[in-house]
Amino acid sequence: MNYLVSISGGKDSTATLLHALDTVPFDSIKGVFADTGNEHESTYQYVDYLEQQTGVKIHHVKADFSDRWQHRIEYVRDKWAGKGVPAEIIESVLIVLEMGATGNPFLDLCILKGRFPSRMAQFCTQELKVIPCTEYLLELVDEFGIVESWQGVRAEESPNRAKLPERENKGGGYLIYRPIHKWNVEQVFAIHKKHGVEPNPLYKLGMNRVGCMPCINCAKGELLEISKRFPEHVERIYEWEKMVSAAARQQNATFFAVDGGDNDTAFQRGNIRQKVEWSKTLHGGKKMDLFSVFEESAACSSAYGLCE
Ligand code: SF4
Structure with missing residues (x-):
């Protein structure tokens, strides 16, 4: 065996x-x-x-996903007009698709689908x-x-x-x-x-789980922690949002969906930079949580007591 x-x-x-x-x-x-x-x-x-x-x-x-690329191009080119998609949007999407797959699996999958995954999908x-x-x-x-x-x-x-x-x-x-x-x-x-x-050093840097950076299911506090410690990953996702939006029928693809976000009803659709701003607020999304914003990320803030 x-x-x-x-x-x-x-x-x-x-x-x-x-x-x-x-x-x-x-x-x-x-x-x-x-x-x-x-x-x-x-x-x-x-x-x-x-x-x-x-x-x-x-x-x-x-x-x-490179083998699915041509099929997607043909589908957008041949079927979208019949579904009422405006010509300028079809053109924008075809420009992105005709650049070919990037070789990054997460990004290519989202470009092909014209959206990011979500908790419901x-x-x-x-x-x-x-x-x-x-x-x-x-x-x-x-x-x-x-x-x-x-x-x-x-x-x-x-x-x-x-x-x-x-x-x-x-x-x-x-x-x-x-x-x-x-x-x-x-x-x-x-x-x-x-x-x-x-254990993976990310646990000592405030991450509850080790998966994607970030995961589409990441909690509000974790997003704040990521923005403080790894702002370059927030900016990478911001660039991905622009690319996936350009390949999307609605031209508006955000990494975090409305169905995400810590059961906080104030969590609305917005790009990752807006979500980072939201992550600095208290529950309800309006009042700024000054303590979290100005608190230096402690050298070690593991949820599993690894700092001890
Ligand atoms: S870690 Fe999160 S974003 Fe990554 S594959 Fe799993 S559910 Fe999707």
């Missing part, structure tokens, strides 16, 4: 990899990391660090992570016969994750195992400590 651990660069997938080292033969373990193109540079470095620390080869996969996970990782797993099934996909999902993270079974048999030699499903966060950090492996 071979084991393929999905690595995100976060604490749970790292714990899963370390648990594999404790429980199955070393030579049967492989890792896979899906590069969305919207990762923080620390995450790339961390995945390399994990490979060095554990000796497990972590294969990088990256979605490629979270196509990013499937297209950028699930499909590329599954394709790689199926290649391994072809080579080795049976492969078990190890996923670092924990029940206490959300009601939906709690419902997931610990084991699944997808057929054809494709098995799924979620070995840390019942673990709590203390167990997750304990196995890091046991193996002398540091």
Whole structure:
């Protein structure tokens, strides 16, 4: 049997990899990391660090949407006029599409769809992570016969994750195992400590989760933290918003959708710079939260007590 651990660069997938080292033969373990193109540079470095620390080869996969490009151009060119889209918008969208795919999976997917993903239409996970990782797993099934996909999902993270079974048999030699499903966060950090492996440094910089930088689901406080610590990522997304808007029928694509944002009813559609301004406000979105704005980002502000 071979084991393929999905690595995100976060604490749970790292714990899963370390648990594999404790429980199955070393030579049967492989890792896979899906590069969305919207990762923080620390995450790339961390995945390399994990490979060095554990000796497990972590294969990088990256979605490629260039084969969908021509179809999108033809669809916009041949069908949009019949749907009442003004000629100047069709022209603007075709200019962007005819420049070709950028090679960045996250950006290309959004250009093709003419929008960013949202909590209600979270196509990013499937297209950028699930499909590329599954394709790689199926290649391994072809080579080795049976492969078990190890996923670092924990029940206490959300009601939906709690419902997931610990084991699944997808057929054809494709098995799924979620070995840390019942673990709590203390167990997750304990196995890091046991193996002398540091968690991703982003946890010490105020990030609750390690995923995209930023994730479309990031909370208000996390967005404020990102804007203070990594303003270059806010500006990158601002540029992406311009490119995706130019490729969109409505010509107005924002990274954060109306359905996002911490249950704060004042969270309306706006570009990422406007969202950063909103992130500085108290609940309700109007009054400025002066304490958060002027507070220096502490050197270490982990939500998991990693600073202690
Ligand atoms: S981390 Fe967030 S933005 Fe990135 S793929 Fe997952 S849901 Fe989408």
